[in-house]
Amino acid sequence: MFKISTTPHINSPVTTQSLMRDVLIALTPAIIVSLLMFGINALRVLLTSVAACVMFEYLITRYLLKAKNTTSDLSAVITGVLLAFNLPSSMPTWMILIGAFVAIGIAKIAFGGLGKNIFNPALVGRVFLFISFPVQMTQWPKPDFLSFMNTDTVTSATTLGILKHIDVSSSATIKASQVSLTELPNYWQMFIGYTGGCIGEVSALALFIGLVYMLLRRVITWHIPFYYVATFFMLTAITWFNTDNIHFEPITNILSGGLLLGAFFMATDYVTSPMTRQGQIIFAVGCGILTYIIRFYSAYPEGVSFAILIMNAFVPLIDKFTPQRVYGTKRK
Amino acid sequence: MCNKKTFSLGGIHLNKHKISALSPIQEAGVPPLVYIPVKQHIGAPAQIIVKVGDKVKIGTLLAKANEGISANVHSSVAGEIKKIEEIEAENGYSEQVITIQTSADEYEEGIDNSEEINNDIPQSLEEIKELIKSAGIVGMGGAGFPTPIKTSIPENKSVQYLIINGIECEPYLTADGALMLEKPEQIVIGAKILNKVLGIQNAIIAIDENKPQAIEKITKITKRYIGVNVAVCKSKYPQGGEKQLITAITGREVPSGRLPIDVGCVVQNVATVFAVYEAVMKHKPLYERIVTVSGDTSITTAGNYRTRIGTPAEYLLDLAQTDKSKISKLLFGGPMMGTAATNLHSPINKKTGGLLVLQAQEATKPDESCCIRCGKCAEVCPVGLMPFAIASNLRRNNTAPLKALHVADCIECGSCAYTCPAKVPLLDYCKLGKYEVHKQK
Numbered sequence A: 001m002f003k004i005s006t007t008p009h010i011n012s013p014v015t016t017q018s019l020m021r022d023v024l025i026a027l028t029p030a031i032i033v034s035l036l037m038f039g040i041n042a043l044r045v046l047l048t049s050v051a052a053c054v055m056f057e058y059l060i061t062r063y064l065l066k067a068k069n070t071t072s073d074l075s076a077v078i079t080g081v082l083l084a085f086n087l088p089s090s091m092p093t094w095m096i097l098i099g100a101f102v103a104i105g106i107a108k109i110a111f112g113g114l115g116k117n118i119f120n121p122a123l124v125g126r127v128f129l130f131i132s133f134p135v136q137m138t139q140w141p142k143p144d145f146l147s148f149m150n151t152d153t154v155t156s157a158t159t160l161g162i163l164k165h166i167d168v169s170s171s172a173t174i175k176a177s178q179v180s181l182t183e184l185p186n187y188w189q190m191f192i193g194y195t196g197g198c199i200g201e202v203s204a205l206a207l208f209i210g211l212v213y214m215l216l217r218r219v220i221t222w223h224i225p226f227y228y229v230a231t232f233f234m235l236t237a238i239t240w241f242n243t244d245n246i247h248f249e250p251i252t253n254i255l256s257g258g259l260l261l262g263a264f265f266m267a268t269d270y271v272t273s274p275m276t277r278q279g280q281i282i283f284a285v286g287c288g289i290l291t292y293i294i295r296f297y298s299a300y301p302e303g304v305s306f307a308i309l310i311m312n313a314f315v316p317l318i319d320k321f322t323p324q325r326v327y328g329t330k331r332k
Numbered sequence B: 001m002c003n004k005k006t007f008s009l010g011g012i013h014l015n016k017h018k019i020s021a022l023s024p025i026q027e028a029g030v031p032p033l034v035y036i037p038v039k040q041h042i043g044a045p046a047q048i049i050v051k052v053g054d055k056v057k058i059g060t061l062l063a064k065a066n067e068g069i070s071a072n073v074h075s076s077v078a079g080e081i082k083k084i085e086e087i088e089a090e091n092g093y094s095e096q097v098i099t100i101q102t103s104a105d106e107y108e109e110g111i112d113n114s115e116e117i118n119n120d121i122p123q124s125l126e127e128i129k130e131l132i133k134s135a136g137i138v139g140m141g142g143a144g145f146p147t148p149i150k151t152s153i154p155e156n157k158s159v160q161y162l163i164i165n166g167i168e169c170e171p172y173l174t175a176d177g178a179l180m181l182e183k184p185e186q187i188v189i190g191a192k193i194l195n196k197v198l199g200i201q202n203a204i205i206a207i208d209e210n211k212p213q214a215i216e217k218i219t220k221i222t223k224r225y226i227g228v229n230v231a232v233c234k235s236k237y238p239q240g241g242e243k244q245l246i247t248a249i250t251g252r253e254v255p256s257g258r259l260p261i262d263v264g265c266v267v268q269n270v271a272t273v274f275a276v277y278e279a280v281m282k283h284k285p286l287y288e289r290i291v292t293v294s295g296d297t298s299i300t301t302a303g304n305y306r307t308r309i310g311t312p313a314e315y316l317l318d319l320a321q322t323d324k325s326k327i328s329k330l331l332f333g334g335p336m337m338g339t340a341a342t343n344l345h346s347p348i349n350k351k352t353g354g355l356l357v358l359q360a361q362e363a364t365k366p367d368e369s370c371c372i373r374c375g376k377c378a379e380v381c382p383v384g385l386m387p388f389a390i391a392s393n394l395r396r397n398n399t400a401p402l403k404a405l406h407v408a409d410c411i412e413c414g415s416c417a418y419t420c421p422a423k424v425p426l427l428d429y430c431k432l433g434k435y436e437v438h439k440q441k
Helices: A016-064 A076-087 A095-112 A120-133 A158-167 A171-183 A185-193 A206-218 A223-243 A250-255 A258-264 A275-295 A304-321 B125-134 B175-182 B184-198 B212-222 B242-250 B270-282 B313-319 B376-380 B387-395 B416-417 B426-440
Strands: B023-027 B034-039 B061-064 B080-089 B096-103 B163-166 B205-209 B228-233 B263-270 B287-297 B301-306 B329-332 B354-358
Touching: A016 A076, A016 A095, A016 A206, A016 A258, A076 A095, A076 A120, A076 A258, A076 B175, A095 B329, A120 A304, A158 A171, A158 A250, A185 A206, A185 B205, A206 A258, A223 A250, A223 A275, A258 A275, A258 B184, A275 A304, A275 B263, A304 B125, B034 B080, B034 B263, B034 B426, B125 B184, B125 B270, B163 B184, B163 B242, B163 B270, B175 B184, B175 B212, B175 B270, B175 B287, B184 B212, B184 B228, B184 B263, B184 B270, B184 B416, B205 B212, B205 B242, B228 B287, B242 B263, B263 B270, B270 B287, B287 B313, B301 B313, B313 B354, B376 B387, B376 B416, B387 B426, B416 B426
Parallel strands: B023 B301, B163 B205, B163 B263, B205 B228, B287 B354
Antiparallel strands: B034 B096, B080 B096, B287 B301, B329 B354
16 A cells, blocks of 8 residues: 655655754854853853753643643754843843743743744843843953853943943043943954853854855845844944944944844744745834834843844734735736 | 746755656557556546457547547557456546557557658648647646647637747656657657647747756757747746746746736647647657656666556556565656555556655655744745745635635645645645635635
């Protein structure tokens, strides 16, 4: 007796798991940089976050929902890495556990699990921690290249924090701002990641390598990263030219903060981004505009997480209004 | 060859597995028994005009085309009719077949069985049309639409392009490629004949880039024949789809729900065009075709066989030294759109371009998991559909939006289901969606 089935009789070797594995490979350069810059504490944050995310997913699907164990699709591992990437290396372990629980338990599984969640789980976890523990979430250990075991690091402000501070300072405190200005890292430091910040966001170089890998493996297309970064770049560049305010200097703004991490790895999350090309472009442009508004006109120095989460909420609407053109129908 | 043509929307790159690409066409010979189905085409079954005990020759008319859409069926062997019976077809349904016990080859009068190339096309259009009609020619690319109907143009329509489909974008299949390598001139003459039938001077033979020898041979020959040209297309699936090919060659899009003739195109498969040549120039009805036997090379020897219609699959598999005990899945046609056969004895028909064998691992469908909303199904759909939306609506029994999602335009190429990383059977949903839309009418 032969096997019979409907067509097609062959399937692409690309599976959910292989896609997720490729994303993890793409995240590896940034993981390496985080270990080089922030040492054993970065390792602690990463391991705690990944282990907690996988564990919560396993426990909840297995014992609470009594459903199939889905951890083998590796999506919880990615959430774990991305959550860790969005935390400072000094983050207390128990707080990371709470963040992981919120990310997996609330943002992902409560919405129905992989494919059903509206918001990016790692970002929900990060924002929850940011609002709940603002002090711990804004202390940034200084990078300490290759001193792996050193856990006793000095904290510094992030580049964006310094810029925000300068921007809001009145002329009376100009002296203080000048001091801060000298603390700004140069482009090269920001590019390779020798700067304060969340452990995964510091190195533009590592994130770029990851992006190129994902593009080559066709995990994602270039549209969301490009339109996100380009929109943000245009807005800051225009403002910078018009105001000559260093806060808006576009290169620094792109290389610092979570913009590249967000544009390459979080806004491109399949589940929480639009399905069609046109929708993805609208989504990415929206992320760029919101990041600009939040970074420069709100109380926060950083706006990537909020921008992506807000745009996540618009995805069903975007999907509804951006169907693909069907062959043999009029071009709009 | 810098200007390779292709379609604009979607498409996928498949692992070609063209193992038998350069295998010469071998004679499959005559099996002891043939089972000739009376319905090898879209439309009404042909009416049987013979009875048990009749002696037949190669080319004897066995069943006459019915009214409307139908096609003649001829004997592919000489011998005696043993039974007229219902047997299990490859798709598991029963079909009516004429079973013939074969004897030594003997041809009907008038059939020219020589290999000599004849390019002296008859002057009379009526004569040509009659020869094509009586030869029982149907679309041999898989659709099985009777050719005489496709080439008779309604009065209010006009034709500008005759596109000869030599693409063969399915993995493994090489029958059309082998035919183009060995019978290039016959195909070009066939194209001239169809040009004449359609009243145009613009036949374009579309060949994909992975057949450089065929491109070279046919291009050389077309220099001697006015009104027949070659277009090289990109190797991409489903480049051989009728509408995709029209867009690649002409830049035109067949409007949703309409036919190729509405944009002035007629598309014919190369094997069909060869059959037209044989019918008109050699007075040979369609009773044999080239079939690729291929698949998992550890259990079969791949090759291209000139096969009599009605030959049981088992006979061909034996010729290709197939280890039948290891077959897990047997396909009539390609791995993307072919039919999974239920049995070994199903006969080859006019539409069967390939017989593929797969072992257990390849033949097993992977487990389905949750849609991760990657959008790849919409990205690869050559029609621009959104299979994920079709599937999610059907899952919720929500059939109202299906029509607006244009599910009726699905060409069932399977690119979506092939690509889906979560292995959701998207094509099954699309087929179900088509059925639901049909019901709404």
